[in-house]
Amino acid sequence: MAEIRFESVGKRFGETVAVADLTLTVQDQELLTLVGPSGCGKSTTLSMLAGLDDPSSGLIWIDGRVVNDVPPGARDIAMVFQSYALYPHMTVRQNIGFGLEVRGLARAEIARRVADAAQMLAIGDLLDRRPKELSGGQRQRVALGRALTRDPKAFLLDEPLSNLDAQLRTQMRAELRLLFGRVGGTVVYVTHDQAEAMTLSDRLAVMNQGRLQQVGTPLEVYNRPANLFVARFLGSPSMNFVPCEVTSDGGRAVLVAPSFRYSLEGAARALGETAPDREVVLGVRPEDIRVATVDPGSGLGGRVELMESLGSENIVYATIGGVRLVATTDPNFVVQPGDAVWLDFDATKLHLFDPVTERTLLVDPTVGHSDR
Amino acid sequence: MTPVLSYRRQRRLEAVLLYGVTALVLLLIAFPAYWLVTTSIKPGIDQATSPPVLVPTRFSFESYTAVFAMSGVPRAFVNSAVIALVTTILTTFLGSLAAYALAKTYLSYKLRHALMLWILVTRIFPPITTAIPYYVVVNRLRLGDTHLALILTYVSYGLPFVIWLMLGFFQDLPPEIEKAAIVDGCSLWQRFHRIVLPLALPGLAVTAIFAFIYSWNELLYASILTSFNAKTVPVVVAGFISDQYLRWGEMSALGTLMILPVMLFAAATQRYLVRGLTFGAVKG
Numbered sequence: 001m002a003e004i005r006f007e008s009v010g011k012r013f014g015e016t017v018a019v020a021d022l023t024l025t026v027q028d029q030e031l032l033t034l035v036g037p038s039g040c041g042k043s044t045t046l047s048m049l050a051g052l053d054d055p056s057s058g059l060i061w062i063d064g065r066v067v068n069d070v071p072p073g074a075r076d077i078a079m080v081f082q083s084y085a086l087y088p089h090m091t092v093r094q095n096i097g098f099g100l101e102v103r104g105l106a107r108a109e110i111a112r113r114v115a116d117a118a119q120m121l122a123i124g125d126l127l128d129r130r131p132k133e134l135s136g137g138q139r140q141r142v143a144l145g146r147a148l149t150r151d152p153k154a155f156l157l158d159e160p161l162s163n164l165d166a167q168l169r170t171q172m173r174a175e176l177r178l179l180f181g182r183v184g185g186t187v188v189y190v191t192h193d194q195a196e197a198m199t200l201s202d203r204l205a206v207m208n209q210g211r212l213q214q215v216g217t218p219l220e221v222y223n224r225p226a227n228l229f230v231a232r233f234l235g236s237p238s239m240n241f242v243p244c245e246v247t248s249d250g251g252r253a254v255l256v257a258p259s260f261r262y263s264l265e266g267a268a269r270a271l272g273e274t275a276p277d278r279e280v281v282l283g284v285r286p287e288d289i290r291v292a293t294v295d296p297g298s299g300l301g302g303r304v305e306l307m308e309s310l311g312s313e314n315i316v317y318a319t320i321g322g323v324r325l326v327a328t329t330d331p332n333f334v335v336q337p338g339d340a341v342w343l344d345f346d347a348t349k350l351h352l353f354d355p356v357t358e359r360t361l362l363v364d365p366t367v368g369h370s371d372r
Numbered sequence: 373m374t375p376v377l378s379y380r381r382q383r384r385l386e387a388v389l390l391y392g393v394t395a396l397v398l399l400l401i402a403f404p405a406y407w408l409v410t411t412s413i414k415p416g417i418d419q420a421t422s423p424p425v426l427v428p429t430r431f432s433f434e435s436y437t438a439v440f441a442m443s444g445v446p447r448a449f450v451n452s453a454v455i456a457l458v459t460t461i462l463t464t465f466l467g468s469l470a471a472y473a474l475a476k477t478y479l480s481y482k483l484r485h486a487l488m489l490w491i492l493v494t495r496i497f498p499p500i501t502t503a504i505p506y507y508v509v510v511n512r513l514r515l516g517d518t519h520l521a522l523i524l525t526y527v528s529y530g531l532p533f534v535i536w537l538m539l540g541f542f543q544d545l546p547p548e549i550e551k552a553a554i555v556d557g558c559s560l561w562q563r564f565h566r567i568v569l570p571l572a573l574p575g576l577a578v579t580a581i582f583a584f585i586y587s588w589n590e591l592l593y594a595s596i597l598t599s600f601n602a603k604t605v606p607v608v609v610a611g612f613i614s615d616q617y618l619r620w621g622e623m624s625a626l627g628t629l630m631i632l633p634v635m636l637f638a639a640a641t642q643r644y645l646v647r648g649l650t651f652g653a654v655k656g
Contacts, residue, residue, distance in 0.1 A: 052551055073557030085548035089570045099556035146552075 002063030002153040002186055003028045004049065009058030011044050011210075018044040020210045022058070026154075027202075031180055031187040035197035036207035037233070042190045045207070046156050049188060050079050063153050073102075078147035082159040084139045086131040086146075092118075093127040096145045110149075117145040120179070137168045144179070154186040161196060173199055194234050198222065206230050223349075228358040231283050231351060237315055237326045240289070242282045243355065255282060259321020260300045265347060280361060283351035289327035290344045291316050293335065299342025304335045318343060405631070412436065412624035419620040435621030436629075444600075444608060445626070452588055452604040453633065455519050459526040459587040464580050466527070467534025468572070472564055474535070475542035476550075488536070495532045499592050507596050517601045522594060526587040533586075534579045541575030542568065577644035584637050588630075605630050 004026040011019040019041040026032045034042035047053040049060060051072030059066050067075050078099070086095050096117055097110045105113075118124045121141040131139055140160060147155055160176075161169045177200055180187050191197055197204045198218040206213040206221060206229075214226040225231035231239045244257045246264070255262040262282075292299060302320035314329045318341050325343060335341060352361040411419055415432035418425045439445055470491075474484060506525060515521040545568060553567045569576070591606040598607065609626050612619040 050551075050555055052554065072554045073559075077555065079552070079555045081548045081552060083546065083548045085546070085552040087549060087552070087567060098553075102557045102562060146556075 003061075004154055004186060004188065005059075005061035006045070006049075007059040007061065009045070009048065009055045009060060011041070011048060011053065012056045017210050019048070019055075022212055024205055024212060024215065026186060026188055028186055029184055030202045031189060031200060033189045033191060033197040033201040033204040034207060035191055035194060035204050035233075036213075037192055039209075040207040041210040042192075042207050043158055046079075046158050046188060046190045049154075050077060050156055051075050076150075076153045077156055078150040078152040078154075079156040080143045080147050080158065080160045082162055084131070084143045084163075086139060086142055088131050091128050091130055092123065092134070092142050092145075095131070095142055096127075096149055099146060099150050113149040113151075114145075117148045120148065120182075121145050136164050137172065140164060140172060144176075148179075148183065152185070154188060155180070157187065157189045159191050159193075160189075162191070162193070169193075169196075176200060194236065198234070206233060208233070224360070225283075225351065226360055228281065228283070228353050231353070231360075235285055237286045237328065239283045239285050239351070240325045241353075242284075242323055242325075243279065244282045245277065245279050246352075247277055255280070257282065257321075257323060259323050262300075262345070264350075279355050281353040281355050281358075283353060284325075284345050285349065286315065286326045286328040288346040288349040289325060290346070291318070291327045291329050291333065291335075292342045292344070293339065295342045296344060299344045301340065301342055304337050304339045304341055306337055307335055309334075316341070408624050408627050408631075411620055412628045414621070416621055419624075420618075435625035438622050439625045439629070442608075442622075444603060445605075448603050448605045448608045449629075449633075451519065451598075451602050452606075452630075455522045455526070455602070455604060456584050456588040456633075458519070458523050459530060460580050460583040462523065462527045463530035463534050463583045464576055467531050467579065468538050468569065468576065469564075470531070471535045471538035472542050472568060475539050488539075491532045491535055494528060499529070503592060503596050506593065510597055516597065517599045517603075519602050521597045522587075522590075522602060522604070525593050525597065526583075526590060530583045530586055533582060537579050537582075538572065538575050541572045545571055573644045577641045581638050581641050585634055588634055 006022045006024045009019060009022040010017070022041075022045060034045055036042050044053060048055045049062075051067065051070065055068060060068055062075060062077070087098060090098065093114055097114045100110045100113060114127070115124075118127055121144060123138065123141050123145060126134060126138055126142070131142070134142065140163075143160065147157075157176075161172050164172060173196055189196075189200060191200075201218055203215060203217055204221055205215045208229050214221050214230045216224075221230060222234050225234065225239075228241070232241070242257050244255045244262075247254055247256055249261075253264040255264055290296075290299075295301070300320050302318040302325070304316060304318050305324065306317040308315040308317075309331065312331060314331055314333055316327045316329055316333075316335060318325055318327065320343065327343060350362075353359065354361055410428050412435050413431050413433065414425065414428045415430050415434065418428060418430060474487065479487070510516055510521045510525075513521075515524075549567060549571070550563055553563045558566065589606055590604075591610060594604045595607045595610060598604065605626065609623055609630065612623040612626075
């Protein structure tokens with residue numbers, strides 16, 4: 001297994017910039033997820049790492065060696081494709097062993113490795129079937145088996161679960177985590193699914209419009225998003241954003257929104273005191289908003305627009321003045337459209353962003369309270 | 373009348389129309405074959421009568437006896453078989469290589485289309501326009517009345533068709549399959565013969581059948597470029613027509629015999645004409 005390094009890597013297709021100045025290191029034995037919306041450059045990055053696309057600029061290192069001019073077959077990487085890409089005219093056994101056969105391994109060794117992979121993936125009884133005789137989940141396992149038998153320096157997985165139904169996806173997600181934990185390889189995983197990225201990764205790298213936005217552990221990135229894009233992309237329902245102004249009111253830093261005022265504390269307060277009268281974007285996650293039907297004394301009064309019940313939680317859409325906020329609540333908390341509610345933020349988990357640069361203004365947001 | 377009845381009547385009418393048109397097309401296709409076979413087994417007196425004998429009541433194999441008594445017929449069959457088989461193998465193989473190169477190399481859209489049109493140029497001219505130059509070239513190369521002369525001619529004529537047809541098959545193959553093979557370490561040749569060709573078998577079968585039929589039935593070049601040694605069956609059949617006689621019986625008997633190898637070849641190749649060979653390769 002090996003460390004992978006992208007050094008100022010760029011990729012252009014004509015005038016279109018697919019990846020711009022990417023510098024990123026994937027540690028040995030690490031599972032790093034490239035996550036972002038469609039067209040953000042994550043698959044192109046993986047394709048360049050596999051050698052299926054040439055970078056327009058920069059260097060790609062695998063295990064201490066620049067591989068820009070090394071053909072894909074000689075990079076010693078294994079790849080699982082979004083569409084499985086199984087060889088339809090071969091049996092499962094031949095599919096899994098094909099890469100080894102091409103590399104000239106002895107038949108006995110191929111048979112041993114195929115058997116090992118089949119046992120690990122519980123597909124031993126499918127070895128003599130062809131891909132068309134398999135279900136989506138089984139095909140996915142075969143594609144994984146093809147990668148595992150190779151014992152490569154790195155595994156590259158390009159949205160491997162996106163063609164599975166929701167239930168199977170959740171099941172395979174957990175299995176993948178366990179599998180790579182057991183195999184212990186360097187894994188670069190590409191997905192647009194934030195839940196997959198959050199649950200699978202040791203670290204995740206968020207990309208948008210070809211640029212790397214933030215790298216960190218899932219919780220670091222979720223709790224301390226570097227900019228508005230990362231804050232909006234991770235989390236479902238998405239983070240609430242309210243354009244506000246930070247002002248000083250009798251020595252206190254206060255956040256002024258069109259329909260409410262909110263006293264800042266801690267780092268946010270320090271920000272307000274050092275740079276008062278500046279415009280900011282307040283970000284607050286739905287789970288960081290407490291909703292009550294009785295005024296707790298510190299809440300912001302609003303009205304319920306809609307409530308969605310997911311069984312495990314409820315999603316409440318409420319408006320305070322003209323501002324809509326989305327909050328998640330306990331499934332037992334039931335309100336009707338038009339009901340009066342009081343919203344209170346978890347002041348330790350507020351985010352402030354610069355409306356122009358869209359970057360976060362807080363390194364460590366702490367305490368604050370509402371001020372009607 | 374209720375709308376349901378009206379709908380049923382409409383469905384019935386559609387079915388009648390469908391079967392009627394199918395029967396008509398079948399008749400148009402099958403009648404010449406029926407006429408050929410029945411003429412070959414009619415006695416000479418029934419072969420060209422007016423009105424024609426549509427359903428023969430008397431049978432005779434005198435035409436077949438006459439054909440088998442001719443000395444050049446077995447040799448013509450051997451010549452036709454050798455030429456058609458070698459042509460089929462060469463056109464299918466070379467055409468597939470060319471089509472794969474066109475499908476997979478990163479040529480610009482304009483250049484690819486220019487090349488495709490250029491390849492098609494040989495098929496744009498009516499064969500008769502190039503027959504004399506071909507005759508001159510073949511004789512200069514001392515290839516007159518040889519198998520090689522016809523094989524080279526047929527391959528050059530067959531290639532554009534194979535290239536155009538196979539290009540579509542290669543372009544339709546899911547690109548991820550080849551990418552997977554690249555990552556698995558396959559060379560270009562390994563990808564072509566281990567992955568791409570097996571998946572393009574239906575295309576290969578179609579092109580092989582057409583290449584075989586074309587070279588088996590071709591008359592113009594065969595009659596110009598051969599005289600005795602490499603004479604093929606169509607030239608022998610054409611020999612039954614002269615300004616002094618028209619031997620319907622022998623012509624029909626040899627024509628019937630000529631159809632058999634084509635049918636055998638098509639039947640042997642037909643099992644590869646299956647749809648959905650790449651099913652299961654990609655997606656769920």
